[in-house]
Amino acid sequence: MSREWTELELDALGETFNVGVGAAAAVLSRMVEGEVLLSVPELKVVDKCTALGSFGLAPTDRVCAVLQPYGGAIESNALLIFTESKSYDLVRVVVPDHLAGMQMGDLAQDALLEVANLVLNACLGAMGDLLECRLTTQVPMLLKGTAAEVMEELEGNEMMLLHMLFSIRHRDIDGYVGFLLDQQAMAVLQQAVARFLEAHL
Amino acid sequence: MKVLVVDDSKVARTIIRAVILDKHPDWSVTEAPNAAEALALAAQEAFDIFSIDINMPGVDGFGLVEQLRTLGAKGRMALFSANVQEPVRQRAADLGVAFISKPVTPVSVEALLAAVGHDAS
Numbered sequence: 001m002s003r004e005w006t007e008l009e010l011d012a013l014g015e016t017f018n019v020g021v022g023a024a025a026a027v028l029s030r031m032v033e034g035e036v037l038l039s040v041p042e043l044k045v046v047d048k049c050t051a052l053g054s055f056g057l058a059p060t061d062r063v064c065a066v067l068q069p070y071g072g073a074i075e076s077n078a079l080l081i082f083t084e085s086k087s088y089d090l091v092r093v094v095v096p097d098h099l100a101g102m103q104m105g106d107l108a109q110d111a112l113l114e115v116a117n118l119v120l121n122a123c124l125g126a127m128g129d130l131l132e133c134r135l136t137t138q139v140p141m142l143l144k145g146t147a148a149e150v151m152e153e154l155e156g157n158e159m160m161l162l163h164m165l166f167s168i169r170h171r172d173i174d175g176y177v178g179f180l181l182d183q184q185a186m187a188v189l190q191q192a193v194a195r196f197l198e199a200h201l
Numbered sequence: 202m203k204v205l206v207v208d209d210s211k212v213a214r215t216i217i218r219a220v221i222l223d224k225h226p227d228w229s230v231t232e233a234p235n236a237a238e239a240l241a242l243a244a245q246e247a248f249d250i251f252s253i254d255i256n257m258p259g260v261d262g263f264g265l266v267e268q269l270r271t272l273g274a275k276g277r278m279a280l281f282s283a284n285v286q287e288p289v290r291q292r293a294a295d296l297g298v299a300f301i302s303k304p305v306t307p308v309s310v311e312a313l314l315a316a317v318g319h320d321a322s
Contacts, residue, residue: 008212015210015283018256019304022283035288040209040258130304169288200216 008201009193010043013162016130016193017041021164021177024123031094031115032168039165046161048151054161055081055176059148063087066116067153068140070124073133073192076185077154078124080116082175084144087112089173109142116140123177131192160186202228202319203246207239207265208254208281213305217252217281220310225319236260236268243269248276250317253298255282255289266296277317281305 005013018041025036042054052059064087068078082090091108094115117140128135143150163178181189204221208214211234218230231248233239235257242248251269255262262280269278279299282289293300299316301309 011210012212015212015304018210018283022285022303025284026286029286029288035286035292038256038284040256126304197212201212201219 003190005190008197009190012193012197013189014041014043016127016196017043017162017164017179019130020123020125020127021166023126024119024177025166027118027122028115028166028168031118032090032171032173034171035169037167037169041162041164043160043162045158047158048154051159051161051178051180052147052151054163055147055178056165057081057083057147059146061147063143063145063147063150064112065143065150066113066120066140067143068116068120068124069138070135071138072128072136074135074181074185074188076179076181078120079178079180080120080175081150081178082173086173086175089171090115090168090175093168093171093173113140113142119177131189131196133192154180155182202250203248203276204228204230204250204252205233205239205242205248205276206230206252207233207236207257207262208252209234209257210254213254213281213303216305217310217313220307221314223307224311224314236262236265239265240268240272243272243274248274250314250319251276251278252281252313253278255280255284263292263296266298279313279316281309281313 025038029036062084064084065081091111095111121137124135143153160181163176167174206214206217214232221230236259253262253265266278279301280293281301283303285302290300301313
């Protein structure tokens with residue numbers, strides 16, 4: 001079990017997440033050839049139902065999510081989640097023009113997985129570097145269905161949700177990047193954050 | 202030299218302050234957690250250097266640079282951000298302020314001081 005997070009630990013975690021998502025946004029920005037707008041990160045312990053609300057989703061909304069399991073020092077999942085229509089729009093922006101008319105077939109799913117893989121790897125890489133813990137990514141999975149169905153695929157009920165809204169300037173595309181941490185992952189992360197603070201403050 | 206560090210992260214502010222004071226023990230470093238407090242402080246005293254985060258609740262770093270200029274602030278400004286996208290760097294360049302990438306480390310703080318015309322040595 002993890003102990004209560006101190007204000008400074010939460011602050012350091014938020015700042016670490018900022019650096020991670022900032023690196024991820026730079027990757028996405030190059031792919032969409034535009035600026036990616038980022039919200040201030042939020043961090044809270046929630047159950048699955050509340051997590052959906054935090055992502056601005058109703059349980060019946062159709063969504064596309066890419067779940068990126070990662071291991072190494074911390075084992076958990078990173079998640080990139082969009083409404084289904086916005087995931088099509090994102091794919092259309094990042095793939096060549098002659099593929100732009102495609103529906104969410106295999107090729108589009110592949111493109112979305114590739115985008116998410118690059119974005120989430122950039123994010124995890126930056127966070128791992130900063131906290132000096134090695135994080136290894138595994139094969140990402142595409143989850144499609146209603147928001148409630150997608151959340152059911154995730155293990156555990158209560159989780160720490162570290163998330164940030166991103167949107168693409170001048171385009172109606174937005175989504176969330178988030179980390180879902182169970183108790184064990186939270187405890188390991190907390191130790192890494194405490195070591196970071198000890199080394200830097 | 203008077204420095205104002207504006208960042209919503211206390212950890213970031215604390216590290217920036219510690220690195221600056223380590224290099225320049227005779228400088229003064231003031232902290233503000235958001236743009237509103239930064240503007241109130243800048244209205245009261247003149248700062249020589251501003252280190253400004255971009256993604257903050259309320260007015261962001263770009264907005265703060267513009268408002269500080271409207272206020273007549275003369276100090277050198279640098280945006281110090283994790284938002285390392287090229288369009289963001291370009292907006293900083295368009296505003297005529299330096300851009301330094303986070304994370305906040307002794308190396309990046311020294312880069313910030315160099316960017317506003319002060320050697321870390």
